[in-house]
Structure formats: structure tokens, C-alpha cells
Amino acid sequence: MEAVRASAAWVASRSSHVKVDMLEVEKVVDKIQGNVPKVEWDFEGIHYFDDGPLTVQYLFVLDALNFCFWPDKDLSYDHLASGLKLALEKDKTALDADRLQSYTGPQLRQLLNWPRPLPIEEERVRLLHEVGMELERSFGGEAANLVKSAGNSAATLIELITRHFPGFRDHSLYKGHQVFLYKRAQIFVADLWGAFKGQNYGEFHDIKSITIFADYIVPAVLRELGILKYGSNLSCSIDSNSEIVPGSEEEVEIRACSVYAVEKMRELINKKFGKQLLSIDIDLWLWSCGVQNMALSHHRTLSIYY
Numbered sequence: 390m391e392a393v394r395a396s397a398a399w400v401a402s403r404s405s406h407v408k409v410d411m412l413e414v415e416k417v418v419d420k421i422q423g424n425v426p427k428v429e430w431d432f433e434g435i436h437y438f439d440d441g442p443l444t445v446q447y448l449f450v451l452d453a454l455n456f457c458f459w460p461d462k463d464l465s466y467d468h469l470a471s472g473l474k475l476a477l478e479k480d481k482t483a484l485d486a487d488r489l490q491s492y493t494g495p496q497l498r499q500l501l502n503w504p505r506p507l508p509i510e511e512e513r514v515r516l517l518h519e520v521g522m523e524l525e526r527s528f529g530g531e532a533a534n535l536v537k538s539a540g541n542s543a544a545t546l547i548e549l550i551t552r553h554f555p556g557f558r559d560h561s562l563y564k565g566h567q568v569f570l571y572k573r574a575q576i577f578v579a580d581l582w583g584a585f586k587g588q589n590y591g592e593f594h595d596i597k598s599i600t601i602f603a604d605y606i607v608p609a610v611l612r613e614l615g616i617l618k619y620g621s622n623l624s625c626s627i628d629s630n631s632e633i634v635p636g637s638e639e640e641v642e643i644r645a646c647s648v649y650a651v652e653k654m655r656e657l658i659n660k661k662f663g664k665q666l667l668s669i670d671i672d673l674w675l676w677s678c679g680v681q682n683m684a685l686s687h688h689r690t691l692s693i694y695y
């Protein structure tokens with residue numbers, strides 16, 4: 390994911406609302422002595438897994454909808470993961486490509502057992518239809534075929550996903566430059582890798598090319614650690630739960646600086662402690678810390694990308 394790494398670094402070098410504090414990166418790395426706590430994929434025990442193609446279909450649908458839970462204060466990622474899991478356990482055809490194309494908002498709510506409209510529900514429905522339609526048109530209806538056609542390359546899989554499914558094209562413009570963050574496409578690869586433990590549908594020879602997933606939890610943890618420093622206006626907006634406009638300099642800087650900071654952290658750990666750590670390992674550690682800390686205030690942007 391050179392495009393993600395390069396554009397995140399480009400933003401970080403010009404950023405004015407967000408700064409990456411390299412001294413703090415070093416302090417954190419020294420404090421943990423290069424030992425990033427290992428967090429198991431599905432540490433919550435909420436995901437569907439049957440070791441076969443249906444798991445791939447589940448993960449692809451999951452990550453097509455893996456964004457913007459915060460507008461409903463009772464809703465979280467866990468509801469989506471466990472809701473889709475239960476739906477699949479009740480009816481193995483619930484996520485078939487033809488079914489995906491016909492869900493309405495109320496039916497999606499029912500599928501997830503959620504009592505009220507989901508945040509940005511119309512977009513969630515549109516994205517489900519897009520996934521169903523394109524899987525049927527180009528991949529025999531199965532996300533497993535999409536994964537197979539990437540030939541065990543994470544970078545190829547991300548390229549295929551973003552070429553075929555416009556909803557995964559997580560780009561923005563920053564000071565005239567195109568910035569690529571590909572949060573949901575990358576997290577799908579990481580979910581396959583985690584769920585299948587690097588085997589079968591989860592085998593990728595270039596898994597180290599994946600960066601962290603620029604969501605709204607990891608930046609909040611990096612800020613809490615002192616690694617990200619926000620300017621006073623941005624700090625006030627976030628602490629008062631004001632919405633940050635999608636595509637604004639602030640929003641792009643928060644996400645891109647998070648990717649950049651963790652890349653620096655990984656490089657430092659690997660160099661100083663002779664490790665072969667992946668950004669995914671750091672991501673899951675930071676994310677799991679973030680979701681367990683209810684007091685963290687995170688940035689709020691209405692977005693279908695994260």
C-alpha cells in the first residue's frame with residue numbers, strides 16, 4: 390500500500406492542525422520496550438467463522454458496512470459484527486449476492502436486530518446493493534472468488550476491491566493532492582488474515598504492506614498517548630463533540646497523521662528491537678485500548694469510509 394504510506398507522509402509533512410510528536414513516539418516505544426501487547430483477532434468473540442467461503446462473504450459484507458457508528462450512542466461495531474453473525478447462523482443464505490441486492494433499510498435493521506434507523510442508513514443499503522451486484526457480475530456471487538483472484542497478494546486484493554467497488558474508494562483531496570487511506574479495504578484484508586490465521590483465504594505474501602486503518606478510535610488513542618498533538622481550535626471542536634467536516638484539512642490530517650505516526654512507530658520498534666512487527670499488530674493493540682476506554686473523545690465525521 391505504497392499509495393497510502395506515501396500520501397499519509399505527504400500530508401504529515403504539511404499538516405497544520407495536527408502534529409506527530411516523534412519524541413513521544415520514541416517514549417512509547419521505549420516504555421513498552423518494543424513489546425506491543427498481542428491482541429487476538431476476534432478477542433471479543435463476536436465474529437462468524439466456519440473456516441470456509443461463507444466466512445469470506447461475511448467479512449466482506451461486514452467491512453462494507455464497517456463505518457460511522459457513533460451518531461447512535463448505543464450502537465457500536467460489535468452490534469454489526471454479532472448481528473450479521475446471528476443472521477447468518479439463522480439463515481446461511483442471508484448474505485447471498487442476490488439477497489444483498491434487495492435489502493431495504495428496515496430489512497437491514499431487522500437483519501441486525503437494531504430497533505431504529507442506522508446512522509447513514511440509505512448509504513449502508515446502497516453499499517450492500519453495490520456489493521451484491523458486483524459480486525454477482527464479476528465474481529460468481531462470492532467474495533471468496535474475489536479473494537482467490539488476488540493470488541495471495543494483499544496489494545492486489547485492495548486494488549481489485551477499489552477497482553470493482555466504488556464504495557471502498559477511500560480517497561480525499563488535500564492541498565490539491567489525492568490522498569488514499571483505504572480503511573475498509575485494508576481492514577478486510579486484515580480480517581481475512583486474522584480470521585484464517587494467515588492460511589487459506591488469509592494467506593498474503595505481502596501482508597506487511599498494510600498500514601493501520603484510519604478510523605475514529607486509533608487517532609483518539611494516539612492523541613491520548615501524546616503522539617498526536619492537535620491545535621487548539623481542533624482540540625476544542627473534538628472535546629465539545631462538534632462535527633468535523635468530511636474532506637476538511639482537519640479530517641484528512643487526523644487520519645493521515647495517524648497512519649504516518651504508526652508507520653514511524655513500527656519502523657522504530659523493528660530497527661531498535663530487531664523485530665518484524667506489522668502495522669496490523671499495532672493497530673489491533675491501539676484499537677482494543679481505545680474501545681475499552683469509554684472516556685476518550687474522538688473526532689466525529691459523517692463518513693462512509695470509517
Ligand SMILES: Nc1nc2c(c(CN[C@H]3C=C[C@H](O)[C@@H]3O)cn2[C@@H]2O[C@H](COP(=O)(O)O)[C@@H](O)[C@H]2O)c(=O)[nH]1
Pocket residue numbers: 429430431432433455456457458459464465466467580583601602603604605606607672673676680695
Ligand atoms: N483501526 C481499527 N478500526 C476498527 C477496527 C474494528 C474492528 N476490527 C476487528 C478485527 C479484529 C478485532 O477482533 C476487531 O473486532 C472496527 N474499527 C473501527 O472502529 C470504529 C468503531 O468504534 P465503535 O463506535 O466504538 O464501535 C469504526 O470507525 C470502525 O470502523 C480495528 O480493528 N481497527
